Amino acid sequence: MATYQKEIGSQSKDSTLDFQVITKLSAESFKTFCNDISGMFGVNMDCKKQPRFIGVESLEGLKKHFKEPVSVHCVKAEGTIEDIFYLVFDCGGLFTLAGVVNMHPGQTMLREIKSGTLESAKNTSNVLAEVGQALVGSWDRVFRKELNGHKSFIQTNVFVGNPWDESDEIKGLSGKELVLIGYEMTVEPYSTFKCGVIFPKTIFAETSKLSLEQTSPTEEKTEKADLDKTEQKSAEKIIENSENKGGPISETIRKMVQADAVPPAQSELPPTAEKLEHNRTPALSAICAKDIMQKEVHWGTGEDSVQLLSTRIQQHNISYIMIGQNGSLEGIISISDLKSATSPYLRPEFAKWRRPLDDATLQIKAKWIMSKPVHTIEPETPLTTIMENMCQFGVRCLPVVDGQNKVQGFVTVFDVFGALLKGEETTSPDSKQQK
Secondary structure (H helix, E strand, O other), rough: OOOOOOOOOOOOOOOOHHHHHHHHHHHHHHHHHHHHHHHOOOOOOOEEEEEEEEEEEEOOHHHHHOOOOEEEEEEEEEEEOOEEEEEEHHHHHHHHHHHHHHHHOOHHHHHHHHHHHHHHHHHOOHHHHHHHHHHHHHHHHHHHHHOOOEEEEEEEEEEEEOOOOOHHHOOOOOOOOOOEEEEEEEEEOOEEEEEEEEHHHHEOOOOOOOOOEEHHEEEEEEEEOOOOOOOOHHHHHEEEEEHHOOOOOOOHHHHHHHHOOOHHOOOOOOOOOHHHHOOOOOOHHOHHHHHOOEEOOOOOOOOOOOOHHHHHHHHHHEEEEEEEEEEEEEEEHHHHHHHHHOOOHHHHHHHHHHHHHHHHHHHHHHHHHHHHHOEEEEOEEEEHHHHHHHHHHHHEEEEEEOOOOEEEEEHHHHHHHOOOOOHHHOOOOOHHOOO
């Protein structure tokens, strides 16, 4: 490939971009996303560029690279890149990522990865939207650090299905020359899947040399449609051993995930602390909110707009913003609250029906959509009580306040999962033998 013609960070807002610079930043961004997911969910996740999976493509040409259904995350770029680009995962990728975030049992994930249907893929759209927020946040952090003039990346839509056959669903793809930079991603012990970024060719400088080296038709035909049998058996064996030994896929987590799949109205009341007592280890029983809470709190005011808060969430890669002043909590805003408040006609696929009234939804104020009153906990609140409160009130985030009702931090459902996983690791038979 061509050598760098411009150093990273040397681009001006009005210039077109060097392909090598964007390729390098894209690789760093996917790597950062893998690190974020690995740290959040305790998995081993990695990504590498696929050398024959890169070049100029038409919409029709994308079909041969990605096994359908796929997930496509539409990203609006502001600043140096003033355009829409797309992040895409193939069939195996969307089911793997959805399973990781939902913390599905290993055998369930293997079944979905191998035999998932278009209908089951579309049922993952909500969780894939959350995956997309984390993904775009990772990209935004890398580009903000390395590329002068960059302002923000914002996920505007997530499409799950067969976009190459339903191109009207994703405006901006049809009829354009597209630049595809492809990668292979792995979440152990599952099989490798394809992902990539699709840029409009017009953002690149004419002096940039794009590699047109792609997988030949003969090589494409030899690719296996389903999981490699050897890899599948290996994954099944690892998962089976892990489940039999009470490893990371523990019965405690399994029950929590299964319970979460039941609508709140049908869920049983959470078990009392007395019922959980025989399952609790000394390490878990000693954990309090102050031990697992996130201390970095981002604030907004009731007068802040949906547009402002959405940008802030993307830039800081966060899921919640506290609304209030001087540490006093008035409400809380989540990613879901912001999505629900904005018009669906702001999405690129509905652009031809967009009206001024739709743009006006971006100016909705936080005080009109924030959740209130906010259920809070104290720093000394035990882990089991935190779990009970989340189940009882149907929330995924509980702010932690001191005796003066000043916010000290917050605990999310993922912080709870992390504490349970660490507890399982420290009390598993294998860990005791190692000690």
